[in-house]
Amino acid sequence: MAGGVDRSLLFKAMQPLIGTTGRRLPAFKVEGAFEQFLDSPLEIFYAEYAEKVSMAGGLPVLLSDAADPEALVERLDGLLLSGGTDVAPDRYGATPGPHLWPLSPERDEFELALVRAAIGRRLPILGSCRGIQLLNVHFGGTLIAHLPPDSGEAHSSKAYPRYVGRHEVIMEPGSTMADLYGSSAMVNSYHHQGLDRVGEGLIATARARDGVVEAVEHADLPIIGVQWHPETMRFQEPIWDWFVKAAADR
Secondary structure, three states: OEOOEOHHHHHHHHOOEEEEOOEEEEHHHOOOOOHHHOOOEEEEOOHHHHHHHHHOOOEEEEOOOOOOHHHHHHHOOEEEEOOOOOOOHHHHOOOOOOOOOOOOHHHHHHHHHHHHHHHHOOOOEEEEOHHHHHHHHHOOOOEEOOOOOOOOOOOOOOOOOOOOOOEEEEEOOOOHHHHHHOOEEEEOOOOOOEEOOOOOOEEEEEEEOOOOEEEEEEOOOOEEEEOOOHHHOOOOOHHHHHHHHHHHHO
């Protein structure tokens, strides 16, 4: 306490509020659910996202799709789009293929509404895996339907633990990603889709050796998407400090 001000309370008040998206599942899909509640909807959030935000100095909050997206964004300083299932192909003018994962049109609608509201307020946005794909679709881009596990960098292979950086991505010189990571980085890979045509205003700023886009940045807005899962790595990737600082600087 100095000059009548509790500095710990002041710090907490200044922590940027970071909203993180999750997913909705029926309780019967979760082991240990009570029998009487097996048909009850659950909202599921991977705790590692919140842990990384907290480690970077942010205050994570989990966004329920039962709430109004615009009302949520009005309270936030940053938006984190988490990983998950495929974006519905009709969102980018495609038709379902044989390798399509189960869709969640409700989640697509909710998260796209969050993105629109966040852009309207110029909030920093970070998208991970599905998150970068959703951002690309929002900006009019398209997606690759399927990356076979035996092709290129084997992006969809499940052979490695999630915290292992198993293939290299090359950063575009002069980009924010290059400032954060240097010329290259080793990343994990748990995606069977990828970016095809990059959306308007987005710039591909990292690629795998096989050419698959691994990161995008917006030309004018504080938006970055990465195709890997930086929340699962055992060290604190620099993207988290960038994101939380961008939210705090607002």
